[in-house]
Amino acid sequence: MGKKADSVAEWVQLARQNELVCTQLLANQQTVPAAFNSAGLACECILKAAIMRKFGFNQWPDRKVRPDLYVHDLLTLAKILGFAPKPVDAVAPYWAVMTQWEMTQRYEVVTPQVSQQICGAAFKPKVGVLEWISQNYL
Numbered sequence: 001m002g003k004k005a006d007s008v009a010e011w012v013q014l015a016r017q018n019e020l021v022c023t024q025l026l027a028n029q030q031t032v033p034a035a036f037n038s039a040g041l042a043c044e045c046i047l048k049a050a051i052m053r054k055f056g057f058n059q060w061p062d063r064k065v066r067p068d069l070y071v072h073d074l075l076t077l078a079k080i081l082g083f084a085p086k087p088v089d090a091v092a093p094y095w096a097v098m099t100q101w102e103m104t105q106r107y108e109v110v111t112p113q114v115s116q117q118i119c120g121a122a123f124k125p126k127v128g129v130l131e132w133i134s135q136n137y138l
Contacts, residue, residue, distance in 0.1 A: 006059045008138065011049030015130060018042035022119050029112070036115040039122040040074070040101035043129050047077040050137035054081060072103035081137060091132035097121035098129045 005011045018038045025035035051069065052060065063070050068080065078084065078095075085092040098121045122129050 004060060005045070005048070008049045008052045011045050011052060012134075012138070015042045015045035015049065018045060019123055019130065022123065026116065026119060032112040033110045033115045035119050036101070036110040037103075037106045039115075039119045040072075040098075040103065040105075043074055043098055043101070043122050043133075044072055044077065044103075046130050046133045046138075047074065047081055047083070050081050050083070050133050051077065053138055074101060075099055081133075083133065083137065085132075089132075090127040091129060094121040094124060094128050094132075 005014050018041045022035045022038035022042065025031040025038060048060075048069070051057075061069060068076070071077065085095050097117055101118055120128070123131070125131060126135075
């Protein structure tokens with residue numbers, strides 16, 4: 001088993017790995033529904049990278065020090081970061097879609113359409129959640 005991400009660069013690397021996994025899963029009709037979770041995890045990782053940058057953490061804080069960071073809830077992480085897109089922001093509709101992702105859904109059957117929608121929201125060039133956060137917070 002590997003170590004936990006402990007730097008901005010490692011969180012970004014995890015986000016990009018999940019993006020690559022998502023792309024590979026979308027390429028096969030049978031695995032399209034599984035891409036849903038990778039898209040959510042990628043956004044979670046990029047939010048955590050941005051939080052590290054914002055607060056100037058040299059390493060990921062211990063759970064005892066910052067238990068609020070040990071969540072898989074995109075809305076909670078966005079609030080900690082201060083990420084609250086305005087309706088006029090290009091990312092706003094994609095963020096609205098992305099907030100439908102929950103880690104607990106990994107045990108649910110997701111339709112290919114929902115999976116493709118969430119992946120588009122996460123990774124759409126320039127205005128997808130991953131790119132928007134990367135460009136504006138990292």
